[in-house]
Amino acid sequence: MHVRHLPSPCAPAPADAITGSAWITSLAVPEGPSRTRVDRVQFAPGARTRWHRHPLGQVLVVTEGTGYVQRRGGPAQLIRPGDTVRVAAGEWHWHGATDTTSLTHLAIEELPADGTPTELGEPAGEGEPAAVPAVTRTLLLDQRLPAPRVIDHVEVRRITIAPNENPGLHVHNGPVFGSIESGSAVYQVEGEPEAVLTPGDVFHEPESTRIARFDALGEGVTFLAYFPVGPGETPTLTLLDS
Structure with missing residues (x-):
């Protein structure tokens, strides 16, 4: 060795x-x-x-x-x-x-x-053209929800967590979808393996599911979060005791 x-x-x-x-x-x-x-x-x-x-x-x-x-x-x-x-x-x-x-x-x-x-x-580009597409569409996530929901609008938020900050154990009152813009974070649904999210990665936080970790690493993390919202609902995050 x-x-x-x-x-x-x-x-x-x-x-x-x-x-x-x-x-x-x-x-x-x-x-x-x-x-x-x-x-x-x-x-x-x-x-x-x-x-x-x-x-x-x-x-x-x-x-x-x-x-x-x-x-x-x-x-x-x-x-x-x-x-x-x-x-x-x-x-x-x-x-x-x-x-x-x-x-x-x-x-x-x-x-x-x-x-x-x-x-x-x-x-590349000679002989047979190197056909680089002008528009590329890549499916990043196809997430089935556990039950149908009535959605009348979607909130999109840009969220930044400072370096090494840990929001703690939490739940959302509705599903959350996100994509990492910069930095990185450790993500874990309680009882499931951890994952490190980096720019371009997408994630799903299921409704009323305990999220054990969304811990920013040394450079912090910025991500877009998409909240599908029903009539009269306001997206909320509830912190729990670990």
Whole structure:
């Protein structure tokens, strides 16, 4: 076992493989019988790979930013932190940042025993167009409510919790839906596992359900909260003894 505590050096990505600016940090190289390579790849806004294919395929794990991935003959798909992309062996594809955001992902690849290299094609956008959609719609949450409700309006609130603040055990008198804008928080429905929410994540606090934690972490958290409200109702939060 080897533990490396110091940051690994990064290097510019090969100019013949990337359009724009990108940097590669080698995290693991094949040793002994292992043929697995792990790199962290950071794309500047607008940077993307050429069309290419790997003899044994590849797995991408998005850690920061927003980007696109596209296989030959298919549409470009938006990718964001937490997404995993499995590229099949020999599948032509490209991946990279959007025009306005950076992208960082891990690239995990098994290298062939015979040394067959990755095959590079034309830049994305040449030959077969890189069909990045002008409008992308991604379903983030499809939550069924336990019972029908009469809704006559929806309140939307932007809520900020200071760093390391803990609102405590609480319940809402109606369902709450939310999406994290910035920062992060530990979220837990009582009796269920904890989750760390980060920008782009969505959540649902069920009506009259005890919420054990919505604890802002060190940078605080800001989120949009959506309250579906019935006639004559006012959204309320009731603090409980833990």
